[in-house]
Each structure stands twice: as C-alpha cells, then as structure tokens.
Amino acid sequence: MSALLDVTGLRVTYPGRGFRARPDEVLHGVSLDVAEGETHGLVGESGSGKTTIGRAVLGLVATSGGTITFAGQDITHATRKSRRALARDIQVVFQDPYGSLNPALTVGDILSEPLRVQGVEAGRARARIGELLDQVGLPGDSYERLPREFSGGQRQRVAIARALAPSPRLIVCDEPVSALDLSNQARVLDLFVDIQRRTGVAYLFVSHDLAVIRHVSHRVSVIHRGDIVECGPAAQVTSSPEHPYTQTLMLAAPVADPVRQRARRAGRRRLAAAEPKR
Structure with a gap:
C-alpha cells in the first residue's frame, strides 16, 4: 500500500507561559504514515502530543520542523486557499459530538x-x-x-x-468515542469499520485507549512525551508490546477478574517506578 499521508520529522513548539518563559517543544521529530484505506491508530496519554499531530495535519497548529505530505503534495505550510481545497480530501471528527x-x-x-x-x-x-x-x-x-x-x-x-x-480520502478522528458510554462506543467503532469497508476511506485514529485502538486499527503508533516509542501491526503492539510505556498502557485497561486486575495494577506500578524521570 502506498502512503496517502506521510508525516516526517514533525516538530511543534508552543510559546512558553509567562514572561521570558522558554518555548515548549511538544513534538520532537515525529514520523508516521497512513496508507490508502488504512486505519493508523495513534495512542498515548493526555499531554503526549497525539492530538497535536492530528491538528498539525489539519493545519490547525503551526509546525516548527519536518514535513507533512498528502497524496504526494507537501501541505506543511499550505495557504488558507489550499486548505479549503484540501477539505474535500481531508476531514475530521472531533471528540465532543455536541460541541x-x-x-x-x-x-x-x-x-x-x-x-x-x-x-x-x-x-x-x-x-x-x-x-x-x-x-x-x-x-x-x-x-x-x-x-x-x-x-x-x-x-x-x-x-x-x-x-x-465531501467523500474524503482521509479522516482525522480525534478521540471520537471518548465522550460516549461503552455501549455507544462499541456501536460507533463498528460504524467506523463498516464505513471504511464500504468507502475505502483512511483514518488517522487518535485515542488514549489501547482497547479502542485495537478494535479499529491496522497499524498502531504509540506516542509518549512527544516521541513515537513503538510502531507496528495493531495485533502485535496491542497484545505483545515491547516498549515499557506501551506495556503500561496495556496494563491500565481494566479486566473483570479481580485477581488479574490486582496483578495488572502491581505491574503498572513497577513499570512506572522504573521509568526515567524528566
């Protein structure tokens, strides 16, 4: 499959808060791609930078480095006129369905x-x-x-x-089910899968929930503190993760068995204690 969306070495820097505060780089050279008709899941905790990647693809935040290419066209610094034309091919579903x-x-x-x-x-x-x-x-x-x-x-x-x-080729899905209850989450996720099967649309699917990402994704990238720490096929990353942070995300998902849940909490604490502090 050829890359429909190609993000290479993406950096985003926000101004610091307060007088003489240093700028805060929230993405440190992130790279990922989305193929035609594929769902690429992007998972990480709040503040990891995952939503910023989606906003950069949509042109909602300025980039400080790297390139964003869509269908072979560099859209990193696309003008407003170009963005209006791109809206036919790139759409978004936001987190809050009412807002x-x-x-x-x-x-x-x-x-x-x-x-x-x-x-x-x-x-x-x-x-x-x-x-x-x-x-x-x-x-x-x-x-x-x-x-x-x-x-x-x-x-x-x-x-x-x-x-x-507008029959887009790519939809950026920014936490599209996190505001819904569990039964509605499952129905909407199945709807996303069914729509992709019928239309061939590609998704960049952003979520903090590894279980949600597993349900819809072909490939998964895990982002932590502005860096992609693991990337691979969804089945592999969500069931046998290699990076300690991905393992922590997997252990954070609750299970019905209280014994297993207790063991998962203990494992999560061990991984958190071993993680280097910044």
Whole structure:
C-alpha cells in the first residue's frame, strides 16, 4: 500500500507561559504514515502530543520542523486557499459530538454546508444527505431535526456523516468515542469499520485507549512525551508490546477478574517506578 499521508520529522513548539518563559517543544521529530484505506491508530496519554499531530495535519497548529505530505503534495505550510481545497480530501471528527455541531442548524443544514462549499446544487445535495443518513444509521426524518434532539451516540453519527459528505480520502478522528458510554462506543467503532469497508476511506485514529485502538486499527503508533516509542501491526503492539510505556498502557485497561486486575495494577506500578524521570 502506498502512503496517502506521510508525516516526517514533525516538530511543534508552543510559546512558553509567562514572561521570558522558554518555548515548549511538544513534538520532537515525529514520523508516521497512513496508507490508502488504512486505519493508523495513534495512542498515548493526555499531554503526549497525539492530538497535536492530528491538528498539525489539519493545519490547525503551526509546525516548527519536518514535513507533512498528502497524496504526494507537501501541505506543511499550505495557504488558507489550499486548505479549503484540501477539505474535500481531508476531514475530521472531533471528540465532543455536541460541541462540534452548530446547535442552531438542523441536521440537513449541517450536512449540506460542506456540499454547498463545493458548489453541489440543491437537488443533488439533498439526495447525498439522504445517502449519508442511511450510511450512518440515522432515520430519514433527521434532516429537519436539531442536534439537541439526538442522543450523544446519534450526534456523533451526525458528525461522522458531515465528515463523509465531501467523500474524503482521509479522516482525522480525534478521540471520537471518548465522550460516549461503552455501549455507544462499541456501536460507533463498528460504524467506523463498516464505513471504511464500504468507502475505502483512511483514518488517522487518535485515542488514549489501547482497547479502542485495537478494535479499529491496522497499524498502531504509540506516542509518549512527544516521541513515537513503538510502531507496528495493531495485533502485535496491542497484545505483545515491547516498549515499557506501551506495556503500561496495556496494563491500565481494566479486566473483570479481580485477581488479574490486582496483578495488572502491581505491574503498572513497577513499570512506572522504573521509568526515567524528566
């Protein structure tokens, strides 16, 4: 498989807080790639830099080094005009399904917006929205309803439908199920897998949960303190990790057996104690 997205030596630096504070480099030369039709999972704890990678790909944060290439085109410092054109091929699903939707617009208006930007005429847009609602498992009468009339899982389906509207080649999924309860998480994850099977869209899937990443990913990169510490096939990284930090993430996932859970907690404490301090 050829690389659709290629991130090489990516660095992102934020200004320091306070007078004369030193700049804070949050990504230290990160490299990863996403193939056509692939899900590349990016997993790490809060503050590891995983969301910053997704935001850099979307052009939402400035980079201080490295390159981001999409379909052979360098988009590291793409202009606003170029970014508008890229929106046809690169879309995003954010963490909060309600905060990412305009509460004053109906679902029909939300889904037609990216189509209007592309110049799709009204009749074709209405037909496309009907396809999208069916694709994400929402009833046809959703068109006239407001986001507040839906549950959290249904709102995330609306957000997924909006991302799919322009038929993108890549979707950046930024913790898309972390705000949902477990039953809705499973349904939405299965929806992502089903959509990829039918459309061939690629995902850069960002999460702090190794179990979520295992469910949807073909390959996994583990990020810790701004560095990729392990990368490989999802089955290998999520079941037999080599790096101590990945092992800690695996042990952090709860299990139903209290004896095994006690042993996992003890193992996690040992790994945490052995980790070098910064």
